[in-house]
Amino acid sequence: MELKQLEKIAKALGDINRLKILEDMAGNGGSIQCAQIINVLGLAQPSVSHHIKALTEAGLIEPEKEGRSYSYILNKALLKEYAKDIAAFAAK
Numbered sequence: 001m002e003l004k005q006l007e008k009i010a011k012a013l014g015d016i017n018r019l020k021i022l023e024d025m026a027g028n029g030g031s032i033q034c035a036q037i038i039n040v041l042g043l044a045q046p047s048v049s050h051h052i053k054a055l056t057e058a059g060l061i062e063p064e065k066e067g068r069s070y071s072y073i074l075n076k077a078l079l080k081e082y083a084k085d086i087a088a089f090a091a092k
Contacts, residue, residue: 012058
C-alpha cells in the first residue's frame with residue numbers, strides 16, 4: 001500500500017465518531033444503514049454525512065444503494081492490509 005493511502009486511512013481512523021461507526025459495523029456483520037449511524041452517534045445528518053464521506057474516500061466503507069436509502073459495507077480486506085502494513089513498520 002502506498003504511503004499516501006496509509007495517510008488517508010490513518011486520518012479517517014483518527015476520529016472517535018468514525019471509529020464508533022466501524023465498531024458498530026463490525027458488530028453487525030460488516031454493514032450498517034445510514035439511519036442506524038445517526039442513532040449510534042447521536043449526531044445531526046450533516047455531521048454523519050461528513051464522517052461517512054471521510055470513511056468512503058479512504059476506502060474503509062463502500063456505499064450500497066437500497067431504494068431511496070444507503071447502507072454501507074465494511075471493507076475488511078483493506079483494514080487487514082492496513083493493519084499488516086502498519087505492523088511492518090514495527091518489524092523494521
